[in-house]
Amino acid sequence: MFELSATPLEAIDLKSRFADVRAGGYVTFEGWVRNHNEGREVLRLEYEAYEQLCLEEASRIIAEAEERFDIIQAACAHRTGTLEIGDMAVWVGVSAEHRGPAFDACRYVIDNVKVRLPIWKKEYYTDGDSDWVNCEQCAVHGHAHGA
Amino acid sequence: MQKKTFNIHYFAILREQRGCSVETLESAAVTAADLYAELQAAHGFELGTESLKVAINDAFCDWGTPLQTGDAIVFIPPVAGG
Numbered sequence: 001m002f003e004l005s006a007t008p009l010e011a012i013d014l015k016s017r018f019a020d021v022r023a024g025g026y027v028t029f030e031g032w033v034r035n036h037n038e039g040r041e042v043l044r045l046e047y048e049a050y051e052q053l054c055l056e057e058a059s060r061i062i063a064e065a066e067e068r069f070d071i072i073q074a075a076c077a078h079r080t081g082t083l084e085i086g087d088m089a090v091w092v093g094v095s096a097e098h099r100g101p102a103f104d105a106c107r108y109v110i111d112n113v114k115v116r117l118p119i120w121k122k123e124y125y126t127d128g129d130s131d132w133v134n135c136e137q138c139a140v141h142g143h144a145h146g147a
Numbered sequence: 148m149q150k151k152t153f154n155i156h157y158f159a160i161l162r163e164q165r166g167c168s169v170e171t172l173e174s175a176a177v178t179a180a181d182l183y184a185e186l187q188a189a190h191g192f193e194l195g196t197e198s199l200k201v202a203i204n205d206a207f208c209d210w211g212t213p214l215q216t217g218d219a220i221v222f223i224p225p226v227a228g229g
Contacts, residue, residue, distance in 0.1 A: 031229050047228070048159050050221060052205045078228060090229045110229060118202075118221075119228030120159035132160040134225035135194065 001075040002058035004049050009077050009088040023072050023095040027102040029110050031090035033083045037133070041126040045083045050118035054078075061112045069105035071096040076109055078119060148175040151216035153182065160224050164192055179203065180210040183222055194224055 005012065018026050033045050058076060065074045072095045079089050092109045096102035121133045150173040157165045165186075176182035179201045186192065200223040201208055214220070 048162075049228075050156075050158050050202070050223070053202050053207070053221070056205065057207075114229035115226065117228045118158070118223050118226055120224060121227040122159070132163075132224065133227040135160040135198075135227075 001073075002055060002062060003077045004051055004054060004080050005077055006079075006081045009079055009091050012077065014075070014077060014091055014093055017075065018073060018093055018095045020072055020095055022097060024097045025099045025102050026093065026095045027099070027106045028094075029090075029092040029106050030088050031110070033085050033087045033089055035085045037123060040123070040129075042085070043124045043126050044085065045089070045124070046122040047078070047080045047083065047089065048120045048122070049078070049080050053118050057116050057118070058113065061109055061116060064112070065094070065105040065108050068108065069094075069096070069101040070098070071101050071105045074105055074109055076113060078113070078117070080119075150175050151214060151218075153214060154217070154219045155182075155186070156219065156221045158221065158224070160194070161192060161222055165190055176214060178211050178213060179208060179220060182214060182220065183210075186222075198225055199223055 035042055062074050062076065074094045077091045083089055090113065092106050094102045094106045122130055123133055124130045152171060152173050154171050156169050157167065162168055174182055174185060176185055180196060183196055196210055201210060202221040202223060203212060203218050
């Protein structure tokens with residue numbers, strides 16, 4: 001399961017979907033908006049997503065995690081729109097019989113979400129400037145981005 | 148050369164540089180790479196194809212994929228989810 005949400009992830013009851021008598025553990029990762037990046041002070045962020053391809057690619061990532069690791073269920077949610085410092089930007093949850101595969105699958109999902117989903121982040125800085133993360137430097141230096 | 152009609156969707160930095168989210172245009176471009184070269188020349192996009200991916204009809208494709216009339220095309224700048 002993957003969802004894009006234009007409203008706070010904190011308000012969604014993500015955990016209860018994992019209730020399963022077979023599960024011996026449940027690992028989650030929350031990505032938060034931090035107040036600095038690459039030495040610059042960040043004021044807020046905007047996320048923009050290409051929804052249809054995002055949903056399809058995220059489904060592939062989750063299916064891969066469920067195939068590669070001995071888990072019961074994996075899921076992910078990602079914000080769109082404007083986020084303030086401290087807001088939850090991304091959430092990954094994995095349940096499994098045992099903790100090892102749950103940690104491994106959680107790491108697999110977040111690592112792949114960050115490099116494969118067509119989602120873009122615009123950072124607004126305290127100095128009034130703003131940048132599309134990973135895009136501006138490519139444009140300046142003319143090299144491919146290696147995430 | 149016969150022209151085809153394409154629907155092009157822009158996101159993020161390309162949306163800002165183009166000044167719109169979607170446009171329909173006629174072009175003689177044969178491949179996605181041809182179409183991007185045409186748009187880059189017209190609008191001065193800073194990102195080159197080495198920094199972009201391309202999706203046709205909501206699926207990732209190679210730059211050499213031949214375009215069909217009516218295709219929905221998205222040029223995908225470097226992503227930054229999470």
